[in-house]
Amino acid sequence: MSWYYMVLLFALIVLSFSAVLVFIRIIVGPSLPDRVIAFDLIGTITIGMIALYSLITGLTSYLDAAIILSLILFLGAVAFAYYMKKSHKAKK
Amino acid sequence: MIELASAAVIIIGVLFILISAIGVVRLPDFYIRVSAITKAATLGVACIMLGVAIYFNDVDVALKASAIFVFLLITSPIAAHIIGRAAYEDGVPLWKKTAFDEFRDFRDGKIGNEESEEKQNKEE
Amino acid sequence: MNSVILSAGIRVLIPLFFLFSLYLLFRGHNAPGGGFVAGLVASTGFALYAINYGAERTRRRFKLKPIFLIALGLLLAVVSGLIPIIAGETYKTGLWLEEIEIPIMGKPGTPILFDIGVYLLVGGTVLKIIFSLWEE
Amino acid sequence: MVLALYPAAAFAWLMTQFGSVSGGEVISSSWDWVPTMGISLSFHLDGLSMLFALLITGIGALVLTYAGTYMKGMPKTDRFFMSLVLFMASMLGLVLSDNIISLFIFWELTSFSSYFLIGYHHEDKESRKSALEALLITAGGGLALLAGLILLGIGGGSMEMSQLVQRGDELAESGLFTAAMLLIIIGCFTKSAQFPFHFWLPSAMAAPTPVSAYLHSATMVKAGVYLLARVSPVFNGADGWHALLLIFGGITMVLGALIAVMQTDLKKILAYTTVSALGLLVMLLGIGTGIAIKAAVIFILAHALYKGCLFLIAGIVDHETGSRNIRKLGRLFKQMPVTGTAAVVACLSMAGIPPLFGFISKEYSYESTIGMVVNSPLTTSAFFITGMLFVAAAGMLSYMVFFGRRNKLDIKPHEAPITMLAGPAVLAVLSIVLGVFSGLINPLLDQASQVVFPENEPLNLKLWHGINTELILSMTTLVAGIAAFAFVYYNPRLMSMIEISDKIKPSYAYKQTMDSLAELAKNVTQRVQNGYLRVYISMMVGTFCVLALIVLKDFGIPNIEVLWSDFRVYDIVIGVLMIVACFYTVVAKSRLLAIAMLGVVGYGVAFVFIIFGAPDLAMTQILIETLTVVLFVLVLWKLPHYLIFDEGFIKFRYFLVSALFGAIMTWIVMLITSYPLDSHLKTWFAESSYPLGMGRNVVNVILVDFRSLDTLGEIVVLGIAAVGIYGLIKFTTEDDKEEAI
Amino acid sequence: MEDVLPFLIGGLYAGGVYLVLHKSFVKLIIGLIILGYASNLMLFTISRITRGAPALVPEGAEALVEPYADPLPQALVLTAIVIGFGIQAFAIVLIKVGYRIVATDNLDDLNTTDRLDD
Amino acid sequence: MIWIIPHIALAIILALQFLNFMSWGATAINLFFWTWVIFSILWPLSYLINKEYGRKLPRLINLIVYFFKELVMANIRVAYDVITPTTHMRPCIVALPLDAKTDLEITILANMISLTPGTLSLELSEDRKYLFVHAIYFKKMTAEKIKEELKTGFEKRLLEVTR
């Protein structure tokens, strides 16, 4: 267990607690956009965690998953925006 | 040496993310959270990626890390914009301490007309 | 969605999605990736396009019919298995061009062809679903 | 009419064999049908078969001739005759079969074809009901019979009756003997309308008269008697055999006769006397002595002759006068002399008056009861009462219709055409001829009784036995019968006076049974299939939980050895996060929150895959997760908001089921992973992926090469899903809306 | 995580079933998806798991060296995920169209087809 | 500007491939150095084709540096505010009049504004004359000042590159 490993582990733990914090926002809301943004942030944090994990294990192939996540996260936000727009119109 | 550099960058990145997570919980309204926070996480991830690239010291990894960075750089502001816009349209309220809202003014027809008048005046 | 910002972003992103999907497709045999993931990534790009511009315009822009992609993908997947039969092997036995080594992809062979079939089909499927749902 | 030639030809052929069979020969032929199941089409013509076969073809020819005229002008006669001929053939097959299963096949075919015959007037509700009643009862009995026959076959080690008869002892030792006997008796009782199954027969009078004449005089209903006689050698002497036949036969006999004299409808009188006659036959078989068997064989013939004749006459009367009510009919003899004569002859035979054949049978019956060791007074008096009532019924059928009071008919009756008269006339003449020249038929009846009772002494039929107990009893019966007739004749309201309460009638029981069956079906179905999806789901999950718990109770809960070196904070945090997210998908009041939570769970799963070395899975999971959320979002905005129900107890119950299910799954995972696993596939894939599969990503090599068939299937699923979604969204019945997608 | 996973799986199963037992269309489908996760994770876990060692043959090597994750369950789970996606996508749309046509938001109202009509 | 980004990207990729080919590690310094080398080889070549490049490169670098500086600074400001219990922020929405005209210009501008903590591009007016920006840290600043800062900071530098 090198000090570097400990740092990474620590970083990973910090990230997972960050995820918990953001998670609280998803639960609390109050509005849908709040949740969407928080959700997006959780995705971003996951990217960071995957990167750290690939450092911990020394396996770079995990980064591919992170790439995909970074590409696709945004789709969720766009879809939610689409939803809000549609349901807003429908309400009118 | 490499490890030290990598660790430093990563710690910075992680802290950025932690701060944005705290911000997401603490900050008062949606717009502030979006404008202040989510980008911080992007920067945090960018730092972590830098740390990864430094540590592995490998072309493939550097490419991947920069790809993640570039993708986030392109997508996250768009996501923020698109959600913020939808939120505003949907009537998500602004914080009570918000100073002014020129968008609302614009919609009410106050701003756009003034400006165009001014411009017209100048041209004349 | 009628957003200039989103539209411009998408125009930049689509080639990225597409290139990245091809990368995933061809290196899938040697690293994480493969036809399925690649197909999803590619079609996600077009899904984005469809969200922004509506399915109608996307369909016009995107010349191939998704159902054709689906059928073609399936056909390719099946045919990749039939080629070995012509060569006197069992169905779907992998045939490889052993002497050739292509960067990223490695050796070309019928399993890669199969993966391309998967790629096409997945792309077609997601597009078909998205197009069907969008106009509602 | 032309159809009548078939049975006539068969009859003629049988007559050519008459001599040899009467001489004790057995003609048989066999054809393997389903040897794997031990079933052959084997036929066996012995005395008993010959007797029945002759009746079937002979009366069959007469009835077909008769029906040709009778049915003229009625609708769909082609279908009618088809059923009738089918019936005839199956009846013939039944009595000729040696293989018990082929016998059963013909047995069921008679039920089947008689269903269509009885239901001929199917647009009439009563007719449909009667046909159904007959079908359900005989086929229900058929089920019992099938089981009984198979048991018999298993016990005896053969499916051939001729073999089984010789293996009575072997059979008696097998444990299945009593069960087989009971089941066969039930089958025969239903077919031969024994109490308490007798009621279908009178209802079956809804059939056209030729059908009644044929089915209820000589054929269908006698099938049960035939089979009982056939198996008699096997069961004779067995516990319960005699008692059952005696008791049920006796009840049927007396009850049938009693009800018969209370009827006013010609066909109903005939039906109930038939029931009674069948009871008599069963009773005789139950007595089971040599003489009783002789009596039975004789009575079968006698009854067939006079009852067939009387049914046909009832048909003529109905056809010519438009009525079958004996209170309305009367003094028809003048207009219908031939019919009347035939009727009188048949009735005299029925009443057992010499020199008619019926007399001989009655003599033998009395002889057999007197010869009985046990219970003879009781049986004798039962015979006496029945005989008396038969005389009364005979009087009702002949005197009240053709003589007696003036009729109250609207039309003027006249004699029937010759084709219709031929049948009754021939049968009446036979009653006389066989009575007087009983020697003609003696050898056949002798053989028949030998079949049923192999040790039987030779039969010697004659009219005059001298003055003995039997004769005295016969005469007393006659006198008492005439008195009874007079009583009935002068008391028209007798029927309503002795009306049996509806509730104790077996037909009421039948109706109740069918009703309660329908009720049961409805209740059970409504309970099991109540339309609530969640009930179905909880049934499935509940079943699993119960079964799994039964199996799991033998295992302890495996120990969890927490290795602190393996303990990672972020693991726990992520696990807890996923559980909490899952919890929130459950409790969320907003569906979008639920979906966001679902996304969190999904990313969590992806991270688990990352941790445990499955980057491909993680990538796929992430992509799919996002796409699912997108799909949801695209679809959701049209969907309703969450329904929140407070259902207190139900909610709690469902919670319990879910929690139990989750706990069981946890248990199972822990249990199985606590054992070591040696997967030789794992090693093989690890070693072969690169050299053989040309790929370094083993998972991908498995997907596109080693197990590419799975992947092919997987993409087919996706393609179909796409087509299906397109169909769901875009489906339209309008042609011009075709879209080129 | 090795010790946490069974509980995680159990929790997901329980949550999924509880959701599926609700009357709401949306909860039904979310429940099915969660059950899908649960069974994928179960298949993955019960085939034994290895931490941090993907089944990727390193450059230059001919075969994997222990420890490495069993690639077979991974392939199976991948197939199951994809199939699950196809079927879930269909189910989601089915529920949407069903909601539109059946015009109820309460699953308990969907009881006309299999009840006895009297 | 759109013409320049591919060049830089190309330079990076070529540098990476080169490092890979030489089996040298892609450390940041290596990468930076070789990218610079390759870019300076590419540059004169492209200069022969398009003379604008020479004029625009410094401006681009100026933009990027400014952007990253803003990014970091703003991040620190926000971080401080988040961590400390008191908050100094007062948000507002300003209508930023645009000189940027093309889709690309507007998009890049809007994205840079969004990426900078403390500001968020909410909406573009339909006539594309205004970008409505949600901004925080409104102390003594007026709306005009914020607009001024955005216009001279991001927009001016951006337009210098693209035009």
Place this chain on the structure above:
Amino acid sequence: MENELLLVLLIPLLGGIISLFFWMDVKRQKIVFLISTIAMTLAAINLMRSVLENEVITLQSAGWDAPFGISLVADYLSTFMVLLTGIMGLAVGIYSMGDMDRARMRFGFFPLMSFLLFSVSGAFLSGDIFNLYVWFEIMLISSFVLMALGNTKAQLEGAIKYVTLNIMASIFFLAGIGVLYGLTGTLNMADIALRIHSVPDEGLITLAAVFFFIAFGVKSAVFPLFSWLPASYHTPPVAITAIFAALLTKVGVYAFIRFFTLIFTHESPFLDNLLIFTAATTMFIGVLGAAAQMEFRKILSVHIISQIGYLIMGLAIGTKLAITGVVYFIIHIVFVKTNLFLISGIVNRLKGSYELKKLGGVYHTYPFLALLFVISAFSLAGFPPLSGFWAKFALVKAGLVGDAYFLVLVALATGFLTLYSMSKIWNEVFWKKKPEEETNLEIETLKKERGVINRQVLLPVIAITVLSVGVAIWAEPIFYFAEMTAEQLLNPEIYIVNVLGMAQ
């Protein structure tokens, strides 16, 4: 030899794919479907011929030896089921060409049918548990789509239940695969059969069996897992119901037979009792359901359940005779039940309803149709000498020989109630006078709207009737084959040796 096996799967798959290329082009799709299904049937006959010579034919997919790749195995049972699949696909396909509305055909009815046939055959031939799961899923998704295609209210209602409950079943299936792999470390059925003996505790095998019991129990609709069937089977167009009735539940039963004769062969009183209980309750509650219904097609659909009970009964008894009976029973119900559904469809074409109350007078007007119905209905009720009798006979005999008296009792009672349900249909639809309100005018309009009985509709019904009568009259060869099948199933060594290539 291997390619003979391959053809059976490849032909319907290619048929489906080509149909997809002709999307919305109904005419071509019809032709493609017809050609491919005929070819598939011929291929199945050819495969049968080959299997009769070689006992077991194994195709190691992609040329990887078992247990590393995926084995497709054609033994007597699976080949025979594939042959039935081809025949029924052809018959129902032709029927649907005359009956199905154009809209449904345009939205992919024929390719979906092809994929359904493909997946059903695949499920029969698969020799690998996970591969079987994949086939099940293809089958499910294509049946989901066929079930919902047309978007009527009832269809969607039914489909929602059908889809949900079947997805639940798949979840159990997948978990069960996990448990088996977790115990044996292999997926190939033959290999599992070998390795399952080294599982440390037989209770664990029983535990795995519970998962598969639920999974296959739902697919084959046994009590208390059948709820999806009465909820949905009567909602789509009748051709779809008919093909579902013919094939889908049989796949579940097939899987039951395969797993319980090959893999779960250990001594387990618990499993034995479970099967007996299931068989009895399924038979009886299924037929009660049929007796309670008042709609032509509902009676038939619900009645499927009770027949599944008979099949499970044979499996529960488990002797050679019983399995022989099961095999024969499968042929019988596939022919007869499908035919009854098709006839109900014709009646609906003629009268515009499935409700018993609204129907009547068919015997009067269409005696030939009535004859066809009578043959099938009484065969179903077990009347000799029709096929139902032989099926019942074999099972009852097996039960009596095997001392399963309780099951025999239930089976006979079920037979009685079957007769009751069938005669109810006969009475109400055929014998009863046509209802007053149905005037001649209405008949004329009906004829115009629906067309009368056309050739495509009648031909398959006649053909299946002839087949079902044929298997009754020439029962011997069928029983002979069924006995061979039973023998093969009860001696899995042949299967194992052939699949694992230990023959050499």
